[in-house]
Amino acid sequence: MIFNWLVKQPIKINRSRGRAVFSCFLVLIFTRTQVSLTKTKSMSLTAFITGATSGIGKATAELFAKNQIRLVLCGRRKERLDELHQKLGKLTEVTTLQFDVRNKEEVFSAIQSLPEKFSDIDILLNVAGNAHGLSTIQDGDVDDWDAMIDINVKGLLYVSKAIIPKMTKKNKGFIVNIGSIAGKEVYPNGNVYCASKYAVNALNKAMRIDLNNYNIRVSAIHPGAVETEFSEVRFKGDTEKAKSVYAGYKALQAEDIADIIHFVVTRPYHVNIEDLIVYPTAQASATIMNKN
Ligand SMILES: NC(=O)c1ccc[n+]([C@@H]2O[C@H](COP(=O)([O-])OP(=O)(O)OC[C@H]3O[C@@H](n4cnc5c(N)ncnc54)[C@H](OP(=O)(O)O)[C@@H]3O)[C@@H](O)[C@H]2O)c1
Numbered sequence: 484m485i486f487n488w489l490v491k492q493p494i495k496i497n498r499s500r501g502r503a504v505f506s507c508f509l510v511l512i513f514t515r516t517q518v519s520l521t522k523t524k525s526m527s528l529t530a531f532i533t534g535a536t537s538g539i540g541k542a543t544a545e546l547f548a549k550n551q552i553r554l555v556l557c558g559r560r561k562e563r564l565d566e567l568h569q570k571l572g573k574l575t576e577v578t579t580l581q582f583d584v585r586n587k588e589e590v591f592s593a594i595q596s597l598p599e600k601f602s603d604i605d606i607l608l609n610v611a612g613n614a615h616g617l618s619t620i621q622d623g624d625v626d627d628w629d630a631m632i633d634i635n636v637k638g639l640l641y642v643s644k645a646i647i648p649k650m651t652k653k654n655k656g657f658i659v660n661i662g663s664i665a666g667k668e669v670y671p672n673g674n675v676y677c678a679s680k681y682a683v684n685a686l687n688k689a690m691r692i693d694l695n696n697y698n699i700r701v702s703a704i705h706p707g708a709v710e711t712e713f714s715e716v717r718f719k720g721d722t723e724k725a726k727s728v729y730a731g732y733k734a735l736q737a738e739d740i741a742d743i744i745h746f747v748v749t750r751p752y753h754v755n756i757e758d759l760i761v762y763p764t765a766q767a768s769a770t771i772m773n774k775n
Pocket of ligand 1 (some may be wrong): 534535536537539558560579584610634661662706710737
């Protein structure tokens with residue numbers, strides 16, 4: 484088209500402008516070729532993301548969709564799953580599964596119900612999880628403890644158990660577990676949340692060891708403070724308290740972690756990043772924060 488236009492307008496265009504337009508034309512052809520190559524490469528990948536309705540999981544789903552990775556998006560909130568399906572479905576192939584990771588039967592039957600096109604999972608992102616409450620061990624609420632152990636540890640195990648056979652069968656796959664700095668360092672009042680993330684840290688290592696013979700890559704990302712709905716959940720909908728967690732400094736954004744997850748999963752297949760700890764610059768440890 485540009486070429487035809489150039490040919491038709493020899494008098495109006497001086498030489499340097501013509502050269503510029505022709506260069507644009509070449510860049511356009513080059514970019515289109517690159518895009519179509521990436522598309523072919525990524526479209527053959529299918530990612531299964533738990534916790535896709537919010538925060539880190541959602542940002543990762545959005546980034547993966549831009550990179551034409553086929554998506555299975557999971558969470559409990561159906562309206563959010565539908566919204567994402569509609570939005571990201573314009574960029575890649577998407578299906579959604581609504582289930583509670585605490586419910587063993589739901590987890591297995593949802594994963595079994597996957598349409599064939601989505602059932603060959605290449606990447607499992609275990610993101611679903613939250614902190615519930617922040618109090619001393621003596622004042623802790625046992626329902627909060629149940630929630631954290633059931634979601635962050637048992638939920639991650641159920642989902643992994645349902646998906647791993649798909650990977651061992653083909654001797655290939657990638658599992659990325661979202662841990663936390665709480666799984667590296669215990670902080671005051673963090674007790675059971677920290678214990679649940681220490682468990683994720685241990686399971687990440689265990690998976691890599693046990694799946695080693697199957698050529699399966701296993702990685703964990705351990706973020707510091709990320710500004711998501713995390714604190715709203717921790718403080719049971721107290722938005723003011725939740726906001727105060729991120730006041731006075733620049734917290735990590737969900738997109739920062741998504742970017743890192745994408746980097747980790749797009750390394751050449753012989754490269755396996757075991758473990759990454761990521762802080763906002765203002766944070767030096769679980770308890771040291773440089774706030775204004
Ligand atoms: N934000 C931080 O500062 C931070 C720091 C370190 C680690 N992390 C970890 O990062 C992960 C993601 O957290 P986030 O910060 O993105 O928080 P978020 O915005 O609250 O997202 C949590 C996600 O987990 C899902 N989820 C929670 N309980 C579930 C359940 N019972 N069944 C199924 N899905 C469930 C939620 O979906 P539904 O509610 O729709 O089910 C939501 O999509 C968690 O594992 C968290 O521990 C967060």
